[in-house]
Each structure stands twice: as C-alpha cells, then as structure tokens.
Amino acid sequence: MEMSQPATTGTNVANAKKVGQYVLLLFLTFLVLGPFLLGLWTSLMPTADISKGALWSSHISLDNYVAAITTTPILRYLLNSLVISTLTMLFQVLLCSMSAYAFVFLKFKYRKQLFMLFLMTMMLPFEAEVIPNFSTVRSLGLLNHYAAMVIPFLTAAFGTFMLRQAFMQMPVELKEAADVEGLSHWQFYWHLALPYTKVSLMTLAAYSFLSSWNQYLWPMLTTFSDSFRPVQDGLRQLQGQESFNNWGMIQASAAIVVIPTLIILFVGQHYFKAGLNEGAVK
Amino acid sequence: MLQSLPRNSNSKDPGAQSAPVRLSTTAQWSKDNLYVAIFLGPSLLILSVFVFWPMIKTLYLSLFLTDNLGHASVFVGLNNYMSLFNNPAYLSSLGATLMYVIAVSVLTIILGMLLAVAAQQRLRGIRFFRTIFSSTMGISVSVAAIFWLFAFNPSVGVFAQISQALHLPEINWLADPHFALLAVIMTTVWMNLGFTFLILFGALQQLPASLFEAAEIAGVGKTTQFFKISLPLISPTLFFVLIVTLIDAFKSFGLIDLMTVGGPNNATNLLVYRVYQDAFLNGNYGLASTESVVLTAIIAVITLIQFKLLGKRVNY
Structure with a gap:
C-alpha cells in the first residue's frame, strides 16, 4: 500500500474504491458462506433453542456432535464412503491411464473406432442406465455390498480422454529414446509416462474421489443396510427417521460430513486448479 | 463432465510414429496385441457391461411392456413413446x-x-x-x-x-x-x-x-x-x-x-x-x-x- 504518499484527493478516491471493493467481496462471501455458516452455527446450539427460531443460545456446546457420533451410525457411513471412494479413485487412475496409454502408444486395428466408442460413452448418462445396471448387479449377487458401488466405476471414459490428452503432450523424443533403450511398454508406462503426467493423474484422482463421494442415486438403489451405506445416503437416512426433527444433530452430522471434504479440497486445490485450467477450454 | 482439450492441437501422436518398424514381424504383432489386451481390456470390459449393454437393454425395454421383475413381456413398438408424449x-x-x-x-x-x-x-x-x-x-x-x-x-x-x-x-x-x-x-x-x-x-x-x-x-x-x-x-x-x-x-x-x-x-x-x-x-x-x-x-x-x-x- 502507498501509505507514505500525501493524502491527495486521488488517494482518497483510491481508498474509497478499495473500501467499496472489500464491501463487495465481503457481501459475496456472505452469500456463498451464508447457508454453511448458518448450519455450522446451529450445530452448536441445543435443538430446543433452534426450534424457537432463536439465532442465539446460552448453551453453545459440542453436544450435538457427541450425540451424532454416539447415537447414529455417522462414523460408519463415513468409513463406508472412504472405502468406496478410495477404491474407485485408485482403480480409475490405474485403468484410465492404462487405456489412455493404449490409445496413444500402442498401434492396433480399429484404434480410432474404439476411441470414438469411448468418447461416445461420455454422452450416455449413468442416470439413464440404472434399470439394467440394477438387474446386472442384482444377478451378480452384489447388492448391498461395496462391490456394487465400486465395480461399475472402475474406469471412466472421461478419465481416459483426459489422460490421453496428457500422454499426447509428452515429447516424442522421450518415446523414441525409450525404444532405443529397449524399454518395454510396461516399463515406459510405469517409469516414464505416469511420472510425467503426475498433475493430470492427481487431478483425475481428486475428481474421481469427489464424484464417488458425492454419488447419491446409485448407492440409494443398491444398499439397504448401515454396514455398506455411504455417507450421502446415510444423511438422508438420518433425516428420514422420526426422531429427526432434531435440527441440532442433523446440522452436526452435516458438518461432520462436510469438513473432511473441505479439507481435501483446500489441500488439493493447487493440483485441482492446475489440472482444471489445463483441462478446460481456453 | 470435464472435457479436456489439448493445449496444442499440433501435438504429434508418438504411437503413430514408432509403429511401422515394430509391426514388421508377426511375433511383434502378437506381442503388441497382448499389450492392447492388458492395457485396454479391463476398461473395455467395464464399459461394455455397465455402459454399452445397459444402453442397448434400455432401448430394447423401451419397446416393450414389462412384468414386475423388469422382464420384457409384450412388444408394443413405439407405443411407450406415443403414450409418453401424450401424457x-x-x-x-x-x-x-x-x-x-x-x-x-x-x-x-x-x-x-x-x-x-x-x-x-x-x-x-x-x-x-x-x-x-x-x-x-x-x-x-x-x-x-x-x-x-x-x-x-x-x-x-x-x-x-x-x-x-x-x-x-x-x-x-x-x-x-x-x-x-x-x-x-x-x-x-x-x-x-x-x-x-x-x-x-x-x-x-x-x-x-x-x-x-x-x-x-x-x-x-x-x-x-x-x-x-x-x-x-x-x-x-x-x-x-x-x-x-x-x-x-x-x-x-x-x-x-x-x-x-x-x-x-x-x-x-x-x-x-x-x-x-x-x-x-x-x-x-x-x-x-x-x-x-x-x-x-x-x-x-x-x-x-x-x-x-x-x-x-x-x-x-
């Protein structure tokens, strides 16, 4: 800041403008964070006070959190989601990178046609395919199990497409040198291609983890018990129960669910931003 | 969701470049096919079972009346579509x-x-x-x-x-x-x-x-x-x-x-x-x-x- 300058009208105008900009930013912050802060705040209040419509209480405490953890399966839901999302993420990064590798570095018949087929799947919404998929999973005996929520998402056309773009940006000389050295495809894939595209892999990892974490319709159809139910559907379950006019505890459960994702997001933002900017159209 | 596009649309395709020499022998050819099967097979299998097949099945079912287990029972042609857009x-x-x-x-x-x-x-x-x-x-x-x-x-x-x-x-x-x-x-x-x-x-x-x-x-x-x-x-x-x-x-x-x-x-x-x-x-x-x-x-x-x-x- 240029505080040392004489206070001319010019700097006054500049300062007024700066104040205006901060006011706008704070207003927008309030809009974006409003519902979240309201939820977080009420999670600290006794439900009796919330039900009166009060925005202040003399009994601010973590009681709702203790109640949510001890009387509901919220931690089990979190664990289920963690297992499902982690498995989905690991397999998607592995299988998408392998298929992307094939499309870039392997030469085979119908390569172009197969790739078009992959691209085509991006047009087919999973939501419109739940009926046959439900029968498939049922006849495989996978209903109400982690496998039902992981196996259909072991790979993704989007991930393949994204990593294909990343592999195509590797310098041609690298592959040529590897061929001269006599590296096998497996060695080149593992020791050069994967490390070279680390940022894209991280982006895909974050993206697939979050997509899996946020799944709602499919787990709702395929899980019937708390032992496998992921957290999104778990929250619905808690809300649906009669006892759950208990706003304080609902809000506390929501907070318990959202805080880990926000932490992952803020920590991973560096990668996410780089990846998204690379991925999006300029 | 996200469609990534190449930064540089001129980027060369290394696979296409290194190919001609390496495909010259049949041994090489079958070895490459093995790689294709390993690298592409799992993804192709998953997409076939959970994306392509369901799409075909959904199209097929849309032409039928179904029983309560979801099996096609009576072929009705485009009737489902007609009744949908008249509903x-x-x-x-x-x-x-x-x-x-x-x-x-x-x-x-x-x-x-x-x-x-x-x-x-x-x-x-x-x-x-x-x-x-x-x-x-x-x-x-x-x-x-x-x-x-x-x-x-x-x-x-x-x-x-x-x-x-x-x-x-x-x-x-x-x-x-x-x-x-x-x-x-x-x-x-x-x-x-x-x-x-x-x-x-x-x-x-x-x-x-x-x-x-x-x-x-x-x-x-x-x-x-x-x-x-x-x-x-x-x-x-x-x-x-x-x-x-x-x-x-x-x-x-x-x-x-x-x-x-x-x-x-x-x-x-x-x-x-x-x-x-x-x-x-x-x-x-x-x-x-x-x-x-x-x-x-x-x-x-x-x-x-x-x-x-x-x-x-x-x-x-």
Missing part, C-alpha cells in the same frame, strides 16, 4: 426440467462470473476470498440439502424469519408449488458456484494484462473492457461451463429426492426423478426405460453440439 404429467415434467435447467445455467454463469470478476481485484487478502468462493465445490448434495432445508423451513428457517421481520407474506417454500422449484434452483446454483467460479476465474487470469493496459491508456472504461474484451475472449470457457452445467442440471436427482420428493403437486418432478419413480416405485420398467432413452437423447444432442463446435480443437 400431460410427463410433458409437465419436461417443462419443469427445462425451466429448471435454463434458470440454473443462466444464474450459475452470471453469479459465477460476478465472483470471478470480483476475485480479480489486486487486494490484500484476495487469496482468502478466492478460496471461499470455490468452497461450495466441496459440499455434497445431501449436505447442501440439509443447509437449505433448514433455511427454507417455514417455522425456524432464515427466509421465514426475514419475511416475518419485514412483515412480508410468508412463503412456505417447499410446500408451495409456485416456489418449490425456485427453492431447488437456488440450492443447485449455490452448489454449482464453486466449480464455475474456479473455471471462469482461471480463464480471466490467463488473459494478457497488456490488453487491459492498452485499453486503459485509450480511456476505455472498466465496463466496456469487460464486455468488449474479457467476455469475447473467454467465450470458449463460458461455452464449456454452460455445457457442463446444462448436462449436470438435466441429470439432477439428489436435491429433488432430499428436498421435495418430486412434489408438491409434481412441481419438481424432474426427468431423472420420474425415471426413478416409474421404475423403482411403480415397477413400470418399460415406461421408465422409454423416459431414460429420451433423457439420453437430450444429453447426447447437447454433447454432440459441444463436440461439433469444439471439434476443430480436438484431434482424434
């Missing part, structure tokens, strides 16, 4: 979905743009604001639903309290057919903001500063700069965000199930929710398959437009 309830679902999708897309882009422009300011602490603006990206559908259900609650919600304090007529947001869809729209837009902000902000950041310096010297106002320079230059990004938002909105299910269960009076019974109801609550799999095909057609058309318009920038 006022379905048409009103379609109408509500279009309203929802358009409102969500327009509002998301306008508000996301506002956030992105505001976050361009060179001010102390701006990084903090940028983090805040992208934060709704980390909020999942059921958490968002809980926050907004609370806000819309007729007795304790913040909206009810504001209108009470201002002596405005009280609105029972989620129980009123005129406002329920609006409530879901507001919640969806809020959820979308984080991602949209991040993408638009990134695009604005990458515009060359010299352009704006020159405009400044020429005495062009900030507003004109925005509409005449920034907006046209980031139009490909805007288009990308629009497509992603459109497709996502057409697929909305979670918020409907959590906030309104399709009601009141079917006012929020959007396309995917109807598929779910007809298939899994009413057991009418044939009809639900027909509805799925319609949904797929809509999304395929949007995606095709995207591929077409961006086609020159994607190399296959």
